[in-house]
Amino acid sequence: MTCRETVRLICEYLEGRLSPGVAAVVSRHIDRCPNCHLVLEAAQKTLDTYFDGHTEASKIRVA
Ligand SMILES: [Zn+2]
Structure with missing residues (x-):
């Protein structure tokens, strides 16, 4: 597998x-x-970072 293919699959x-x-x-x-x-x-x-931000937003909504 090449680096290019690997990078594409990392997400x-x-x-x-x-x-x-x-x-x-x-x-x-x-x-x-x-x-x-x-x-x-x-x-x-x-x-x-994305999931932390999502968690913070949820906390604010719950509070
Ligand atoms: Zn590589």
Whole structure:
């Protein structure tokens, strides 16, 4: 799998939408590719920020 293909799949990988076989290939590539590892970390942070913001908004609505 190339870096370009991996980067394209990282979002679905983080959301758990890939089939187990494809997720394993992506995971193996990320383990040995520092560039894709950085992209994964950045995407993970973006998702965390999004979900944190979502949680805050929910809290405000509940309060
Ligand atoms: Zn790569």
